[in-house]
Amino acid sequence: MTPAPDLLIGIDAGTSVIKAVAFDLQGRQIAVASTPNTVRLSPGGAAExxxxxxxxxxAATLRALGEQVPxxxxxxxxxxxxxxxxxxxxxxxAGRPVGPALLWLDGRSAAQVQALRASPAHAALVARTGTALNPSLQSSQLLWLQxxxxxxxxxxxxxxxxxxxxxxxxxxxxxxxPCxxxxxxxxxxxxxxxxEVLATLGLARWAHLLPPLVDGTRHHAPLSAAAAADCGLRAGTPVALAIMDVPATVLGGGGVAVGEHGALRRVGCSILGSTGMHGWVSDQPADIQPSTEAGYTMAMPLPGAxxxxxxxxxxxxxxxxxLAWLAEAAQFMGATVPPRAELLQRLNAAVLExxxxxxxxHPYVAENGERGPFVDGHARAQLSGFTTRLGLGGTARAVFEGICLAARHCYEALGPLPEEIRLSGGAARSPALRQLLxxxxxxxxxxxxxxxxxxxGAALCAAVAVGVVPSLxxxxxxxxxxxxxxxxxxxxPQHTALYDALMPVYRQQAEAARPGWAxxxxxxxxxxxxxxxxxxxS
Structure with a gap:
């Protein structure tokens, strides 16, 4: 008798890396394969x-996974x-691409976003969608394309x-x-x-572009023969439509916590990678208080959550x-640049000391500005309050502290701070960032x-869709x-008291700097x- 299938595959196609991961039916990771992704950046804020x-x-990543898993x-x-x-x-x-994809990084819709955010229509949009307009959104990008x-x-x-x-x-x-x-x-x-949302946005004529909403924990479709040949998998394999990467990471990383009597606890989930995402899951509608300044409200694949x-x-x-600045300084001095892992280890030690x-x-080094907890495409990083006594360790600590102050700024914009924070992303491996957060x-x-x-999180959606588990x-x-x-x-506790005093200054300086950035x-x-x-x- 042929053994029954015993694996689930979760794929995470990030901005820079595509990963395919095999899990057993109890959620244990078996193997992972990855392929670099390619982003095309162009003048004017294009990211495609x-x-x-x-x-x-x-498909190549899935074939590579097949080489690892018999x-x-x-x-x-x-x-x-x-x-x-x-x-x-x-x-x-016909299913063929109409030009390149506009990524969440694309900032070309900034003018359209600014105009709508300055109008009375924005408050109505936020009340309905639970999300403040920013250039990442497909709605903003459709306005730019229009x-x-x-x-x-x-x-x-x-x-x-x-x-x-x-x-x-x-x-x-x-x-x-729906997410x-x-x-x-x-x-x-x-x-x-x-x-009403499409009408308010001025996009009603493009309503036909929106695909049906499908709950991927209740529906799946068969893998086509052509796709199966591309990926090295079996035609007809059930495929579930997962939620997007951030809520999937919230789900897989512990952001959904069930307390007594089945109610969801206010547990924070911070994802610190290249960008930072912070939030919490609730099944109580009264907890959801959308802001016209920034933030998202996304449906989780749990009832009412x-x-x-x-x-x-x-x-x-x-x-x-x-790290790049330190490497450049070492080269300038004619010294050998240590491997990145070693340099990062030294940096963590210096920060903690x-x-x-x-x-x-203020950690606004991204060239497309800031999108939370305020939206400002002109935002730029700044170091303030230092003297001649600020050395390398103090500067590095200020940078790490700035990342964590930005995280707290985001949490405060969402309401009361959560009872606990579950951390994932590359920064979870940093002892300095864990302690400072x-x-x-x-x-x-x-x-x-x-x-x-x-x-x-993606594989878990598939597990529920095919009945491996009855619910999330x-x-x-x-x-x-x-x-x-x-x-x-x-x-x-002593450091927390200091940061409690510094946090209002951090917020005040960020707000005061905005005219200067413009x-x-x-x-x-x-x-x-x-x-x-x-x-x-010439």
């Missing part, structure tokens, strides 16, 4: 990816793909997101999840599209900048042992809780325009 290349790389095709019970959120992936009636490239919209039949494109490539079905479709074009209370999220554009990007609060650092927020920090939380709540003990570390990083951007634009005219005349 090629749709066909993304599918080809995903008999993967037969053993796979089901699969699901999560992916980078927001963005606009247009396809025509103004700048209307011929592309005219050729398009469907506007997908990244995970939806992969689901279409796997199954031929055009669909999106992503509703916070952009719907009513968060009803978990359905709202025609929403995740409230706030993002800041640059988290570990700040550490990448600091340095005195706290020697300077304030605990001390800056005054909350204990717990880290999931799970390496691939987003892929686990039933799956939490094995799939999520068992992966949480028993060790908790506790806040340092003036700086205008000065740079004028200078660039002058240089361009001079070059044209």
């Amino acid at each position: 990816q090629d749709l066909d290349r993304t599918w080809a790389d995903t 008999d993967l095709a037969r053993r796979t019970l089901a699969l699901a793909a999560t992916a980078q959120g927001d963005g606009t992936w247009l396809i025509d009636a 103004a700048q490239q209307p011929e592309r919209l005219a050729r398009a039949a469907t506007a997908l997101h990244a995970k939806d494109w992969l689901y279409f490539c796997f199954t031929g079905e055009r669909a999106t999840s 992503e479709g509703v916070f952009t074009f719907g009513d968060w209370r009803q978990r359905a599209y709202a025609p 929403q995740v409230r999220l706030m993002s800041h554009m640059a988290a570990t990007l700040n550490i990448d900048w600091l 340095a005195a706290p609060g020697q300077a304030l650092f 605990a001390s800056v927020t005054g909350r204990p920090v717990r880290v999931s042992h799970r390496e691939e939380c987003g892929a686990a 709540r039933h799956a939490l003990p094995d799939w999520v809780d068992a992966q949480l570390g028993a060790r908790v990083t506790a806040p340092d 003036a700086l951007a205008a000065a740079r634009q004028a200078h660039d325009a002058h240089d361009a005219r001079a070059a044209a005349l």
